[in-house]
Amino acid sequence: MRTRNAIVVGSGPNGLSAAVTLAQAGLRVTVFEAADSPGGGARSGEVTLPGLVHDLCSAVHPFAAASPFLSSLPLEEFGLKWRFAKLDAAHPLDDGSAALLYRSIAATAAALGPDGPRWRSLFEPLAVRADDLVGDVLGPILRMPSHPLMMLRFGLRAAWPATTLGRYFRHEPARALFAGCAAHIFRPLNRVATSSVGTMMITAGHRYGWPVAEGGSSAITNALAGLLESLGGVVVTGTRVSRLSDLPSHDIAIFDVGPAAFADIAGGKLAPRRSRAYRRFRYGAAAFKLDLAVRGGIPWSAEHVGQAGTVHLGGSAAEIAAAERLVGRGIMPERPFVLVAQQHVADPGRAVGDICPVYAYAHVPHGHREDATAAIVGQIERFAPGFTGRILRVHASSPGDFERGNPNYVGGDIVGGSNTLRGLVGRPVIARDNYATSIPGVYLCSSSTPPGAGTHGMCGHLAARSALAHLR
Numbered sequence: 001m002r003t004r005n006a007i008v009v010g011s012g013p014n015g016l017s018a019a020v021t022l023a024q025a026g027l028r029v030t031v032f033e034a035a036d037s038p039g040g041g042a043r044s045g046e047v048t049l050p051g052l053v054h055d056l057c058s059a060v061h062p063f064a065a066a067s068p069f070l071s072s073l074p075l076e077e078f079g080l081k082w083r084f085a086k087l088d089a090a091h092p093l094d095d096g097s098a099a100l101l102y103r104s105i106a107a108t109a110a111a112l113g114p115d116g117p118r119w120r121s122l123f124e125p126l127a128v129r130a131d132d133l134v135g136d137v138l139g140p141i142l143r144m145p146s147h148p149l150m151m152l153r154f155g156l157r158a159a160w161p162a163t164t165l166g167r168y169f170r171h172e173p174a175r176a177l178f179a180g181c182a183a184h185i186f187r188p189l190n191r192v193a194t195s196s197v198g199t200m201m202i203t204a205g206h207r208y209g210w211p212v213a214e215g216g217s218s219a220i221t222n223a224l225a226g227l228l229e230s231l232g233g234v235v236v237t238g239t240r241v242s243r244l245s246d247l248p249s250h251d252i253a254i255f256d257v258g259p260a261a262f263a264d265i266a267g268g269k270l271a272p273r274r275s276r277a278y279r280r281f282r283y284g285a286a287a288f289k290l291d292l293a294v295r296g297g298i299p300w301s302a303e304h305v306g307q308a309g310t311v312h313l314g315g316s317a318a319e320i321a322a323a324e325r326l327v328g329r330g331i332m333p334e335r336p337f338v339l340v341a342q343q344h345v346a347d348p349g350r351a352v353g354d355i356c357p358v359y360a361y362a363h364v365p366h367g368h369r370e371d372a373t374a375a376i377v378g379q380i381e382r383f384a385p386g387f388t389g390r391i392l393r394v395h396a397s398s399p400g401d402f403e404r405g406n407p408n409y410v411g412g413d414i415v416g417g418s419n420t421l422r423g424l425v426g427r428p429v430i431a432r433d434n435y436a437t438s439i440p441g442v443y444l445c446s447s448s449t450p451p452g453a454g455t456h457g458m459c460g461h462l463a464a465r466s467a468l469a470h471l472r
């Protein structure tokens with residue numbers, strides 16, 4: 001029988017996961033990537049000082065560690081090594097204290113004091129069965145789950161607005177810790193189902209941890225590309241695909257691109273109704289990111305924060321909710337929610353002598369054009385007085401820079417489309433197969449498909465499985 005040919009357009013974690021899945025099934029796979037290097041949203045580079053490696057997009061990888069697909073691959077043989085900080089996350093508060101998220105749920109509960117039992121009752125039932133849960137949560141929601149009872153338990157937490165579920169806790173540290181995790185959804189936290197992403201991140205943290213990749217996030221996509229090559233696949237960089245008709249002959253084509261971009265590429269080949277739906281796909285809030293070279297790391301006021309891989313900044317739960325509400329309305333808050341990653345804490349090789357790479361991004365309105373550097377530095381300085389004096393070099397990436405570097409980040413939205421209820425249950429469209437495009441043999445696999453953003457590769461893997469079922 002002749003070998004079937006597959007083309008994958010885009011080499012982000014999802015494109016490469018699709019390519020590996022197809023190559024494992026015996027197809028001859030070629031990946032076309034517009035950028036000069038593969039990796040999409042999982043890349044690293046030296047953008048401040050020579051030798052100092054910064055994660056240019058993704059930094060911390062609970063969903064990759066939880067991914068049933070990535071876990072099934074021998075990625076260690078291709079150079080991927082997860083590194084864990086002592087603390088997954090910390091959330092400093094204005095009184096000089098900090099809420100702490102450990103991998104151990106018992107240690108987290110003990111550190112939260114009077115809210116500890118509530119933290120356990122909310123997340124322990126999910127964390128102990130996380131291996132069952134991830135297969136259902138990291139995929140399309142509108143299908144029969146393999147573990148319905150676990151999905152129901154998850155849904156009973158995930159469906160709440162984060163502001164409501166957060167009130168289950170009685171004291172500020174637990175409320176703020178939950179709000180910081182929930183804010184990863186990039187939506188106003190008083191909206192329905194905004195507890196979903198935070199609940200999943202906390203559950204994944206308690207079961208798998210929040211690791212960084214040794215040497216930089218590009219180790220994830222380099223390992224996927226290395227595995228793909230070992231299976232006979234090829235990655236061609238510096239090649240942007242603008243029209244479907246530009247592709248060499250193929251049995252399957254899978255696009256790691258946004259829905260509207262795909263509608264442009266497909267042109268008249270796409271059913272008009274589907275084309276309209278893809279063009280109407282909604283994007284959400286954006287990120288403004290700083291990569292900083294910092295002498296001696298960040299001088300946090302609160303104890304233990306220096307041992308955390310991730311630090312959430314924004315103060316109380318109410319303050320974070322207010323900031324996210326403004327961002328949702330297109331207004332830049334004075335004190336935005338800021339996520340800081342200190343990769344060198346888990347992976348000391350990232351530091352050069354006493355100079356540490358610091359990663360920080362703020363949530364800003366979609367397409368925001370103003371410089372948010374001062375707001376981000378101000379939030380760090382608020383919880384770490386003296387920080388500014390330690391900065392040696394700053395590299396800023398605006399929402400526009402993200403979109404110019406990767407057309408998938410429309411308006412600087414780094415999560416591949418707004419996480420509204422509709423976006424959570426049926427992205428990019430509500431359909432029996434979210435990956436099929438209406439063109440036979442042509443599929444979408446970017447983070448605008450289920451299960452959405454993150455370096456888990458599950459969108460790619462599931463799109464490829466859908467394509468293979470079509471071939472059969």
Ligand SMILES: Cc1cc2nc3c(=O)[nH]c(=O)nc-3n(C[C@H](O)[C@H](O)[C@H](O)COP(=O)(O)OP(=O)(O)OC[C@H]3O[C@@H](n4cnc5c(N)ncnc54)[C@H](O)[C@@H]3O)c2cc1C
Binds near residue numbers: 033058447452
């Ligand atoms: C600043 C930032 C921080 C993030 N932090 C985290 C984090 O800490 N943890 C986490 O899990 N996730 C994080 N993410 C999200 C994560 O990076 C994405 O969800 C993930 O990369 C999506 O993978 P993907 O394969 O769908 O798309 P992408 O990674 O965006 O890759 C798409 C690829 O397709 C290429 N492409 C697009 N159009 C074409 C075309 N026409 N022709 C050829 N090639 C094309 C692009 O150049 C790109 O390489 C972050 C993202 C950003 C930007």
